[in-house]
Amino acid sequence: MKITIKMIAEKAGVSAGTVDRVLHNRPNVKPEVRERVEKVIQELDYQPNKAARALAYRDNYKQLAIVFPSWSGYFRRDIEHGIADAEENLSDFGVSVQPYIYDQRNHKQCLDILDALQRSHVNGIALCAENSVLIREKINDLHEQHIPVVTFNSDIADSKRICFVGQETLRSGRVAAEILSKYLRDGEETLVVLGNYEYSGHKARVDGFLQRFDEIGVPRERFHIIECYNEYTITFDKVYDALAANPNIRFIYMANRSVTACAEVLRRMGLAGKIRVVCHDVTDTICQLLREGVVDFTIEQDLYAQGYRPLMILGDMLMSRRIPERRYQYTALNIINAENVEYLK
């Protein structure tokens, strides 16, 4: 038989109301009574019944918001899948979820949304935004107002966000290195393409990538690193030049987003399927390239969890006033190839 509040009340010689007050650290309980009740709770190892709590809570409507840029394809589909599942789980608890999508190239819009939310009566925000001073200050503002913010996908570490849900970027570069390292043979070289050293995400990936090769003992001169700013033409030209100049290059690590440009170069040079390519994330084009054998592996970051978990964390906080233990909740780094790509949620 499961322990109920009534049983605790009886054993401690108080009423259910008082037990409830103790459970939620509410005021108006004499310290000695509180202590007595707490002991009984401990002794009996009381676990609240979530269903009952949900029911009783129901008229206490709560609103959560999730704010992210205008992604498309897999990214969009997976995160929305995660949001939908969280919404369903939370709806019976009187918690509703509202997504807000801002134009990817218009960060001002993101700030506007946060402003509007601040003035509304949201009870929590899941946020994926660029790491700028304005955003950071806004998060701290919200924190002051007791509106908790959980960042996901891309962190804003030096803010008062509750926690971060997303990939560990350094590690994701190491995973890529580990895959390629198995293939590398004497004298063969690798081309590393990143967006921009200033962008911490890509930098961390490349750092992790090189770090792992260092450990394995592959000399640094085997790597050609180029910065391509996520631009199609720049990527195309630089990758082309690099491959033309270095016939020993057998591997490409794309730490940035212009995978299409890279694929196009390989096709034009007749190297598709001859040079191994590892990249990140699953977009519709990357999927296609996997199937065609132009890209060999891609490393996925579980967007589903990135939609689901931040909302559930916020929901838990609303319902049980409990803040998460870990400030960094890293999502799985799944290795995807042409054969297991079907299994993505």
Next chain:
Amino acid sequence: MKITIKMIAEKAGVSAGTVDRVLHNRPNVKPEVRERVEKVIQELDYQPNKAARALAYRDNYKQLAIVFPSWSGYFRRDIEHGIADAEENLSDFGVSVQPYIYDQRNHKQCLDILDALQRSHVNGIALCAENSVLIREKINDLHEQHIPVVTFNSDIADSKRICFVGQETLRSGRVAAEILSKYLRDGEETLVVLGNYEYSGHKARVDGFLQRFDEIGVPRERFHIIECYNEYTITFDKVYDALAANPNIRFIYMANRSVTACAEVLRRMGLAGKIRVVCHDVTDTICQLLREGVVDFTIEQDLYAQGYRPLMILGDMLMSRRIPERRYQYTALNIINAENVEYLK
């Protein structure tokens, strides 16, 4: 505002009790009334509140059992993690879960457990057992008695089980092939080690593996296939002989369980890290071998989900009399290497 039973009752001009009877297809409702109520339910798109249902259901104690062999290490840990999560989710609904573990080498024991369960008052069984006539008949027996059985990890397809949760074995072989195919170069050969052709699991893996290479156009004579019956010494000897006789072998696909024996051969022959090895599942030793670089990749089958989902499916059936749509629920095939092995749940 969410639709409640009361709202339906009002709109249809009946009482809540009648709506409940209609919802659950219970008898004692005049056909015309039933129809009217059903229409209102449709119109208002009624979604039952799970929390309320859980509460009201609570005294209706239900028992689920999960039966599986005495695994150890990761296998055991992951499945127990899945069971624990399912148990927690179900406990508020008055559903309890009891695991039963039988000696891996003693299938009779499994049957005894099922016999005992049949005589007890379980309301559903999640089962991982060998595919034998006796087991199959027992499942059909249980089905007659309206005790639903969900198989997991290893299917018993020609029985009256509700559905199967586990990996798609043919596909898992294809995933392995896809990985190795990227590393294979002209003239290089591959050693394929399986347990036993009779064992459908290993056979399907090898079939999938060869099928994929067929598609890619690698000639069959590049593959050496040996049967090792999951025995350490047989595996050791046969792998040793194969490698000694064929210096062109650069890859090993272990479709069976004696990975340790294979690793030992590689070490003895000084080939560890020189020959690429892909295998299945994550055991403590495989983990160790990944880190040492003796095994390069392993394909994981999500044991967590294999513990979690069968129980949740059975729980859903108990609570909403709903049987699952898909009879095969395949779990993810995750590719694991030395760097992302940490992220396993």
Next chain:
DNA sequence: TTGAAAGCGCTAACAG
């Protein structure tokens, strides 16, 4: 064949 009512465990409002 139907409706009314009690109660699942918890919370919140009100009364003392």
Next chain:
DNA sequence: CTGTTAGCGCTTTCAA
């Protein structure tokens, strides 16, 4: 400071 009470939405008696 504390106890009592009235629900939350659903299921399940029991009476009609």
